[in-house]
Structures are given as structure tokens and as C-alpha cells.
Amino acid sequence: MIIVEEVQNKDHKREFLEFPTQLYQHDKNYIRPLDKHIEEIFDPEKNRFFKNGECKRFLFKKDHQTVGKVAVFVNNHYRQKQPTGGFGFFDCINDQPTADFIFDYCKNWLQERGMKAMDGPINFGERDKFWGLLVEGFIEPLFGMNYNLPYYKDLFENYGFQIYFEQLCFTRPIFAEVSRVFKIAYERNRKNPAISSQSMKKNNLKKFARDFTEVYNKAWASHGEGKQLDEVKVLRMFKTMEPILNDHISWFVYENEKPIAMWINLPDLNQWFKYLNGKFGIFEKLKFLWLKRFKKNKKMVGLVFGVIPEWQKKGIDGYMIWKGTQHLRKHTDFTITELQWIGDFNPKMIKIAENLDTTVTRKLITYRYLFDRNKEFERHPIL
Structure with a gap:
């Protein structure tokens, strides 16, 4: 019993x-x-x-x-x-x-x-x-x-x-060859004087929280399910993450100072947290700081990637990826990146991941159970 x-x-x-x-x-x-x-x-x-x-x-x-x-x-x-x-x-x-x-x-x-x-x-x-x-x-x-x-x-x-939807995680080595398509997009867009890019810096989180919110809400507005974000809450989130933010691995693209795209990455904290056994008291905090300083983290995680609708299919994604990749190769110790899961309902993002010559390294599933067993089951709609 x-x-x-x-x-x-x-x-x-x-x-x-x-x-x-x-x-x-x-x-x-x-x-x-x-x-x-x-x-x-x-x-x-x-x-x-x-x-x-x-x-x-x-x-x-x-x-x-x-x-x-x-x-x-x-x-x-x-x-x-x-x-x-x-x-x-x-x-x-x-x-x-x-x-x-x-x-x-x-x-x-x-x-x-x-x-x-x-x-x-x-x-x-x-x-x-x-x-x-x-x-x-x-x-x-x-x-x-x-x-x-x-x-x-x-x-x-x-x-x-x-299966309501599958969740795919894509991985690639940082120093692997980047698609020629992205390099061409980079060359085309860098010649446009209205286009510029910046890496996200800890010393200006208020600006980047505002830019993140604007791009996120425009890029994800059609997704529903509570996706809209509030700038105040985003800033609070950024400040919480400040101790582990890396100034070289998150990027924004602008058209005449207006944010139009973003690529947000973080170090994989589990590469440090796995030594703490779930605890985070005073001793563990000191140990974490020691690990963060002296144990190189080789893995970063791609959290959010977005381009506002009016700039989609214009190569801005390729411009941002190649610009950011060149920079982080010079300024960080990361050797591998894994994209946070992408739903199988999002073929556009899956295509971008595939164009990066990534490989699927893990799959998760969100399951659904209808209480009325006679009702027709429908998978997550394609975006």
C-alpha cells in the first residue's frame, strides 16, 4: 500500500x-x-x-x-x-x-x-x-x-x-568551421553603416535589459503561453546573474541604435555546481568562488536567440553569429557550446542550429495526457 x-x-x-x-x-x-x-x-x-x-x-x-x-x-x-x-x-x-x-x-x-x-x-x-x-x-x-x-x-x-513536443539540444565545438552562409551574411551586413553590434557588458545592465526585453517581446510575440517579458523583471534577472555573466559571449545587433537581434550565452554553471552536492552555504559559496577563479569552464550554453520580425531572413543571424564567434575565440577559454533546447515546433531555429554544423547531443520530451481518452490528440502547433 x-x-x-x-x-x-x-x-x-x-x-x-x-x-x-x-x-x-x-x-x-x-x-x-x-x-x-x-x-x-x-x-x-x-x-x-x-x-x-x-x-x-x-x-x-x-x-x-x-x-x-x-x-x-x-x-x-x-x-x-x-x-x-x-x-x-x-x-x-x-x-x-x-x-x-x-x-x-x-x-x-x-x-x-x-x-x-x-x-x-x-x-x-x-x-x-x-x-x-x-x-x-x-x-x-x-x-x-x-x-x-x-x-x-x-x-x-x-x-x-x-509526445506533445520534442526538445532538441545542439552542440558544436567553438573552433569548428562556421557555415559559409553565415560568413557571407556577415560580410554583407557589416558594410551597412546603420548596422552595429555590441557584446553585453556587466557595467551597463540597464541598457541591455531594455534591449533584451524589446527584442524578446517582438521576436516571441506570436508564441503565446505567457511569453511577454517586463523590463523591470529582466533587469532584476540580469542583476541576479551578474556574478556569472561573461562580457564576451552575449551579443546584440542594432540598426541605428535600435536593438534588432540578440544572442545570449552563459557559462554552464553545472561545471562548477557539480562539486557542491546541492548545497550553497558559506563554505560552498567560498568553494564556488575558488572554482570560478581557478577551474576553467570549457562549456557555455546558448540560452536565447532572437531576431525581430522585420529583420528576419536578411542575414542578421549570420552576421551576429560570426561576429560573436570571432570575438569569443580570442577572449575566452570556452571550447564547446550547447544550445539550450529548441522545440521541434520551431523549424526556423532548428534550421539555424543545423546551419551551424551542430550535432544533436540530447533530446527531451514534453508529454501530454488527455483526461478524455476519446478526444483527438494534437501535438504542439508549428510556429
């Missing part, structure tokens, strides 16, 4: 954080996320989605031992064809009946709140963190990326989940 316990006290929270370490104790590629980053997601004071949503965490126990855990939530910013709830932070022993019990619990919880479907594993927040189930490429996860054991795929699909 499985007992369900809602996460409500310190012991519950500790078990929610510690249970995955038991499952992954023999997996050399597992990197434990920082506890503070997980807990902030479930803190109403720090996660704005609590203002228009509800989230609960549960532990599942059998014979006094934890056999699974999950977070289940309703996010009113997550707009879909039918009312759709979500769940994430799912971990489970390799046992289908146990997984079925957890999935049923999530379904019932969401049905009580008027939902008609559930997506998972996803985050109670934006898509940039803890989104999707890893199904290919069981290598060290990037910072903020879900990681799970291979048998999870069977647990989901045996229950009846269907």
Missing part, C-alpha cells in the same frame, strides 16, 4: 531533495541541482506564478520508504486549447504500478481543479528550467536542465502519455 504525504515541514522538504540522490547514486553523469534553486520554485514569496496558480508537492511511501515524489500544479499563465495542468520534479523507482499511482494522483488532483489534461514533466514557471523528460543523451545535464534515468520513458509511455 502506498501512503501519500504532502510536503509541509522541514523533514518532508529534506526528503523531497534527498530522494533523487538515492536513485542516482551510481550514475556518474547525475549532477544534483542546488537545493536553494529547487526550494525557490515552491516559495510563494519568490515564485510569481503562485499569484495566478496553485502548486503542491507530494511524497509517496511504501513500507516507510520513499518510492516516489512529484510536484503538481495549475498555472493560469499556461494557456492551452483545453485547461491543462502540469506536474514536474517527478522521481520514481523502476516500478510501473508505483508510477501509475503517482500519475493517477496528479490526474485526480488536477481534475478536481477543472483541468482536462496534464503536461509533464514541466516546471511551475518558465520553460527555461526543469522542463521535459530526458530520453536521449544521458550525459551531464546543463544547469537548470532535467535529468532522469532511462526507464522513466517507459513509465510515462506505458501509462498513456503522448
Whole structure:
């Protein structure tokens, strides 16, 4: 018999954080996320989605031992064809009946709140963190990326989940040859006196937060699902990231000082965090600073790439990529870049990634389960 316990006290929270370490104790590629980053997601004071949503965490126990855990939530910013709830932070022993019990619990919880479907594993927040189930490429996860054991795929699909969309991660060496198409685009656009570029600098975050917001909202306006960003919140985000920002790896392109494109990259924090075992107290902070100073980080992560609509298909992407690549080769230690996942619903971005001569190094899946099993299933619409 499985007992369900809602996460409500310190012991519950500790078990929610510690249970995955038991499952992954023999997996050399597992990197434990920082506890503070997980807990902030479930803190109403720090996660704005609590203002228009509800989230609960549960532990599942059998014979006094934890056999699974999950977070289940309703996010009113997550707009879909039918009312759709979500769940994430799912971990489970390799046992289908146990997984079925957890999935049923999530379904019932969401049905009580008027939902008609559930997506998972996803985050109670934006898509940039803890989104999707890893199904290919069981290598060290990037910072903020879900990681799970291979048998999870069977647990989901045996229950009846269907693929809502696939999430592809592309990798390339920094010093590999850049497509001739991008070089031609660079040469063409650099001759235009109205076009200029700048790398994002820590000492002018207010300007770059404004430019980021303008490009992001124009480039992603058609995507829906809560994609619009606010400049004040972007600046707050940039200031939070300031200690790990690198002045040489994020780029903006301008037409007469008006921002028209951006390419945002960060060092992969997991290359440092993997030595901290999920903790970030005083000792770990000092260790992090030492690692950051003396242990070279060879991997950077491409987070956001965007060109405003009126400048798309004019080679600005190639101009920016080649300009930025030439610069970071000279001024950084990075040898490899991995693009944060691109949905299979976004063929334009996939084409750009492929033109960079990248290879797909991992795949994640966002699954959907319709509560009405007779309803026709539809995948994520193509953008």
C-alpha cells in the first residue's frame, strides 16, 4: 500500500531533495541541482506564478520508504486549447504500478481543479528550467536542465502519455568551421553603416535589459503561453546573474541604435555546481568562488536567440553569429557550446542550429495526457 504525504515541514522538504540522490547514486553523469534553486520554485514569496496558480508537492511511501515524489500544479499563465495542468520534479523507482499511482494522483488532483489534461514533466514557471523528460543523451545535464534515468520513458509511455513536443539540444565545438552562409551574411551586413553590434557588458545592465526585453517581446510575440517579458523583471534577472555573466559571449545587433537581434550565452554553471552536492552555504559559496577563479569552464550554453520580425531572413543571424564567434575565440577559454533546447515546433531555429554544423547531443520530451481518452490528440502547433 502506498501512503501519500504532502510536503509541509522541514523533514518532508529534506526528503523531497534527498530522494533523487538515492536513485542516482551510481550514475556518474547525475549532477544534483542546488537545493536553494529547487526550494525557490515552491516559495510563494519568490515564485510569481503562485499569484495566478496553485502548486503542491507530494511524497509517496511504501513500507516507510520513499518510492516516489512529484510536484503538481495549475498555472493560469499556461494557456492551452483545453485547461491543462502540469506536474514536474517527478522521481520514481523502476516500478510501473508505483508510477501509475503517482500519475493517477496528479490526474485526480488536477481534475478536481477543472483541468482536462496534464503536461509533464514541466516546471511551475518558465520553460527555461526543469522542463521535459530526458530520453536521449544521458550525459551531464546543463544547469537548470532535467535529468532522469532511462526507464522513466517507459513509465510515462506505458501509462498513456503522448509526445506533445520534442526538445532538441545542439552542440558544436567553438573552433569548428562556421557555415559559409553565415560568413557571407556577415560580410554583407557589416558594410551597412546603420548596422552595429555590441557584446553585453556587466557595467551597463540597464541598457541591455531594455534591449533584451524589446527584442524578446517582438521576436516571441506570436508564441503565446505567457511569453511577454517586463523590463523591470529582466533587469532584476540580469542583476541576479551578474556574478556569472561573461562580457564576451552575449551579443546584440542594432540598426541605428535600435536593438534588432540578440544572442545570449552563459557559462554552464553545472561545471562548477557539480562539486557542491546541492548545497550553497558559506563554505560552498567560498568553494564556488575558488572554482570560478581557478577551474576553467570549457562549456557555455546558448540560452536565447532572437531576431525581430522585420529583420528576419536578411542575414542578421549570420552576421551576429560570426561576429560573436570571432570575438569569443580570442577572449575566452570556452571550447564547446550547447544550445539550450529548441522545440521541434520551431523549424526556423532548428534550421539555424543545423546551419551551424551542430550535432544533436540530447533530446527531451514534453508529454501530454488527455483526461478524455476519446478526444483527438494534437501535438504542439508549428510556429
